[in-house]
Amino acid sequence: xxxxxxxxxxxxxxxxxxxxxxxxxxxxxxxxxxxxxxxxxxxxxxxxxxxxxxxxxxxxxxxxxxxxxxxxxxxxxxxxxxxxxxxxxxxxxxxxxxxxxxxxxxxxxxxxxxxxxxxxxxxxxxxxxxxxxxxxxxxxxxxxxxxxxxxxxxxxxxxxxxxxxxxxxxxxxxxxxxxxxxxxxxxxxxxxxxxxxxxxxxxxxxxxxxxxxxxxxxxxxxxxxxxxxxxxxxxxxxxxxxxxxxxxxxxxxxxxxxxxxxxxxxxx
Amino acid sequence: xxxxxxxxxxxxxxxxxxxxxxxxxxxxxxxxxxxxxxxxxxxxxxxxxxxxxxxxxxxxxxxxxxxxxxxxxxxxxxxxxxxxxxxxxxxxxxxxxxxxxxxxxxxxxxxxxxxxxxxxxxxxxxxxxxxxxxxxxxxxxxxxxxxxxxxxxxxxxxxxxxxxxxxxxxxxxxxxxxxxxxxxxxxxxxxxxxxxxxxxxxxxxxxxxxxxxxxxxxxxxxxxxxxxxxxxxxxxxxxxxxxxxxxxxxxxxxxxxxxxxxxxxxxxxxxxxxxxxxxxxxxxxxxxxxxxxxxxxxxxxxx
Numbered sequence: 001x002x003x004x005x006x007x008x009x010x011x012x013x014x015x016x017x018x019x020x021x022x023x024x025x026x027x028x029x030x031x032x033x034x035x036x037x038x039x040x041x042x043x044x045x046x047x048x049x050x051x052x053x054x055x056x057x058x059x060x061x062x063x064x065x066x067x068x069x070x071x072x073x074x075x076x077x078x079x080x081x082x083x084x085x086x087x088x089x090x091x092x093x094x095x096x097x098x099x100x101x102x103x104x105x106x107x108x109x110x111x112x113x114x115x116x117x118x119x120x121x122x123x124x125x126x127x128x129x130x131x132x133x134x135x136x137x138x139x140x141x142x143x144x145x146x147x148x149x150x151x152x153x154x155x156x157x158x159x160x161x162x163x164x165x166x167x168x169x170x171x172x173x174x175x176x177x178x179x180x181x182x183x184x185x186x187x188x189x190x191x192x193x194x195x196x197x198x199x200x201x202x203x204x205x206x207x208x209x210x211x212x213x214x215x216x217x218x219x220x221x222x223x224x225x226x227x228x229x230x231x232x233x234x235x236x237x238x239x240x241x242x243x244x245x246x247x248x249x250x251x252x253x254x255x256x257x258x259x260x261x262x263x264x265x266x267x268x
Numbered sequence: 269x270x271x272x273x274x275x276x277x278x279x280x281x282x283x284x285x286x287x288x289x290x291x292x293x294x295x296x297x298x299x300x301x302x303x304x305x306x307x308x309x310x311x312x313x314x315x316x317x318x319x320x321x322x323x324x325x326x327x328x329x330x331x332x333x334x335x336x337x338x339x340x341x342x343x344x345x346x347x348x349x350x351x352x353x354x355x356x357x358x359x360x361x362x363x364x365x366x367x368x369x370x371x372x373x374x375x376x377x378x379x380x381x382x383x384x385x386x387x388x389x390x391x392x393x394x395x396x397x398x399x400x401x402x403x404x405x406x407x408x409x410x411x412x413x414x415x416x417x418x419x420x421x422x423x424x425x426x427x428x429x430x431x432x433x434x435x436x437x438x439x440x441x442x443x444x445x446x447x448x449x450x451x452x453x454x455x456x457x458x459x460x461x462x463x464x465x466x467x468x469x470x471x472x473x474x475x476x477x478x479x480x481x482x483x484x485x486x487x488x489x490x491x492x493x494x495x496x497x498x499x500x501x502x503x504x505x506x507x508x509x510x511x512x513x514x515x516x517x518x519x520x521x522x523x524x525x526x527x528x529x530x531x532x533x534x535x536x537x538x539x540x541x542x543x544x545x546x547x548x549x550x551x552x553x554x555x556x557x558x559x560x561x562x563x564x565x566x567x568x569x570x571x
Contacts, residue, residue, distance in 0.1 A: 057326075104353055112324065116348055122314045123349060126321020133303050134325070153345070156314035 002216060010212045013048060013079060014040045018239045019266050020075035020088070026259045028092040030100055034237040034249035036072040038176040038209070039143060042232060043076045045215040046141060053080065053109065058137045061127050063112045065120020066145035066174060067101040073110075074098055082109040118151025120144060121171060125161045128169035128227075143172045147179025150188045155200075161227040162201025170222060171202075171229040174209065176236040178247050197229045209234035240265050269293065271405040272330065276300060279409075283322050286332045287312045290362075293332075313342040319357045320349035328356045328409070334368070335361035335377035339384060339416065350414045351387040358408050359384075359416045364394065364454050365505025365534065366553075367421040369545035377418070378534055382510025384416040385483045391415040391436060392483040396457035399428040400480060407436060418454065420505075421546070425458040427478075437484040441493075445473025448564070449497040451490065453479045453512045456503040456532075462557035463564065472568065485515050491523040499528035499571060501564060505555060508533030528571045532560060 002010075017040050025033045047053060051060040064073050074091060077083040083098075087108070090097030101115025112123050124142035131138050148154060161169050175193065177184050184190055194204045203223035208214045209232030222228045236250070237243030240262040254262055273296045276282050284297050284305045297305040308315045312333060319329040331338065338361045339346055350357045361380065368375035384392045393408075393415065395401040401419060408415055427442065434440065442457070443464055452460035457478045464474035477493060494500045500520060502513040513531030520529055538553045550556050554563060 112320070113348060113352055116344060118313070119317055119345060119349055122317020122345070123321040123324065125314070126318035126323075127325050128321070129306075129318065130322045130325030130327055136325075140321075153311075153313035153317065153342075156309075156311035157317065160308060160311065160314055160318065 002213065007212050010041075010044055010048060014044050015239075015266060017044060017072060017075040017079060019263070020078065021071045022240075022254070022259065022262055022266065024071045024074070024088065024091045026254050029253045030071065030092050031251040031253060032068045032071065032100070033253065034178070034243055034246070035066065035145060035174070035176070036069045037238045037240065037243065038234040038236050039066070039069050039174050040072050040076075040238070041210045041212060042143065042172055042174070042215060043072055045212060045219065047076050047080050049216060050219045051141070052138065060138050061111050061124070061140045062109075063114065063120045063124050063140070063142040064102055065114055065124075065142050066117065066148055067114030069143075069145075069174075070098070070100065070102045073102065077109055080109075117145065117148040118153040121154050121157035121161075124169055124171075125157050125166060128161070128166040129164065131168050132166065139168045139170060141170045141172060143174060145179070146173060146175045146177065146184050146190060147187075149173070149190055149193075150179075158197065158200045158202070165201070165225065166227045167222075167224050169227045171227070173229060173231045174234050175231050176234040178236045178245070178250070180247075180250050182247055194231055197231070202226055203228045204231065205229070206231045206233065208232075210238055269405075271402055271409075273297060273300070275409050276304070279328070280304075281327050282409075283319075283327050283329045284332070285315050285319055285329060287315045287337060289333050289337070312337050313345050316342045316345035316357075317349055320345070320353060320355055323350075323355035323357050324353070328358075330358045330360055332360045332362075334363045334375060335380050335418065336375065339380050343383060347387055351390050354389040354413055356412050357414055358411075359414075360419065361416065362419045362421065364418045364420045366546040366549040369547075369549060370543060372543070373539060378507045379510065380416075380418060381482055381504070381506050381512070382514075385485075385510075385515070387414075389414050390483060391481070392418070393436065393481050394418045394454040394479075396452075396454060396478050396480060397424060397426040397428060399426060399431045400434055402431040403434040404480075406431070407434070411436070420455045424455055427458050427461060434480060437481045437486055439486055439489050439493075440478040440480060442476045442478050444475045447472045447497060448474040448499045448501065448568070449477065449493050450474055450501050450503065451477045451479050451512060451516050452503040453482065454505055456505055456555065459555065459557045459560060460503050463560045466557065466561045467564065470565070479512055482512060482515065487519045490516055490519045491525070494520055494525050494527075495523065497527065499564075499568060500525065501530050501532060501567075503532045503555070503560065505550070506533055508535055528567055530563070530567055532563070
């Protein structure tokens with residue numbers, strides 16, 4: 001259990017990550033600031049506390065299946081030293097380094113190219129299967145969006161992992177209740193979401209996706225018998241009041257005035 | 269399959285996946301090790317994703333199904349997870365062209381070559397008979413990268429009496445003649461050889477080239493063979509657009525070939541409301557040796 005001051009350090013890292021994301025997106029007029037902000041805490045929790053991020057074969061694997069949130073991943077990988085400042089500055093510019101969806105690059109700790117929704121969980125299941133057959137020590141983590149759960153292929157993988165009891169597989173669902181064009185409940189309702197995963201043989205934990213203490217507790221109580229899913233209750237656009245819970249910020253990039261206002265909120 | 273099973277016994281990194289097809293075909297694999305053989309269920313997109321995940325962890329993975337379900341249903345998974353990543357995954361599809369006959373359009377493979385040849389890093393191979401399939405199986409085990417292997421059905425005609433010395437990307441000249449160059453792929457190679465025999469009785473010499481590899485496509489070789497003949501024909505059991513014929517046409521157009529050229533393949537008009545076995549459908553499409561011979565004779569007479 002972390003002390004209050006330790007938790008504050010993670011929160012400080014999350015704040016720096018959000019600022020990086022804001023800078024990257026504002027500078028390049030890129031989309032997806034809302035879905036990037038909603039996954040900051042889980043990425044920090046994974047990379048700064050939970051994952052074995054060594055470069056060997058026994059490293060834990062992480063796949064950002066909701067690839068459009070990669071500004072947050074790039075910012076976290078920068079904080080961890082996998083991506084340099086120059087590389088980060090090459091985000092979404094002509095002749096640059098990093099696209100608006102991740103491209104596999106083991107040197108930068110990016111395990112798979114993603115961006116088309118509904119692929120990540122199957123890839124992660126294949127990795128988990130390989131780990132099991134090889135008696136590998138590593139676990140495979142995959143971060144999905146809630147809108148992504150509309151994809152049928154996700155449920156093919158949910159069934160497969162449940163059937164084969166891939167307990168070294170951990171799905172993380174960013175349940176911010178908004179997808180590209182509106183609220184999930186208005187487009188394709190997902191409830192009862194926990195029961196759905198449970199019915200397919202998964203160990204389900206529901207957790208506040210912005211509370212480091214809660215995330216650490218959940219990541220420390222994974223099942224060793226079933227595949228695991230953390231349904232993380234999150235807020236799209238988390239951290240900047242006028243972006244929170246507003247579907248506009250799935251695609252909108254802040255103008256200069258909005259950038260200044262957002263920056264002020266993140267710094268105070 | 270025999271080759272693959274032998275390799276499967278010895279290679280701990282070899283995995284085999286099927287999407288609930290291949291009745292009895294995989295019993296040997298299952299008996300050998302249930303840890304590396306999986307029937308993933310009727311879930312092709314997931315099968316391709318799992319293959320990608322396994323391969324990203326160093327495995328050589330074979331995926332098996334009937335062609336439309338193997339490459340068209342999960343095409344985007346194949347495109348991103350396998351081809352773009354350049355992974356060591358072999359897609360083994362059965363039922364090229366009209367193989368599934370009366371089972372109908374859902375089971376035909378008419379567009380697969382166009383699709384697969386357009387993907388980055390993908391090698392596309394079409395064995396002409398079961399002996400070539402055996403050669404390709406052996407090559408595929410050593411090949412590090414994505415490969416699509418298009419098979420016909422069981423009991424197809426054979427052109428070899430043992431597995432030939434086949435080289436990926438290098439077309440195989442099966443006979444030589446001075447008048448016509450005939451490029452064929454898959455089952456059509458056998459038909460091409462019969463057509464060549466019939467033409468020779470009329471005093472027309474035919475070179476038959478077995479185009480077992482469509483990607484990488486040896487354009488220089490095709491152009492060289494074409495330029496030494498006054499007529500060129502292509503034969504494939506695939507949509508006449510986007511497969512072998514299109515590839516040959518591109519080469520001929522760019523190399524300034526001025527002789528006779530015709531593509532033989534499947535035209536969509538033929539598919540409407542026709543029910544029948546594979547041979548019946550080939551006949552309707554003008555892809556039997558007799559029909560091909562007649563059409564080529566007409567073209568040569570007009571030339």
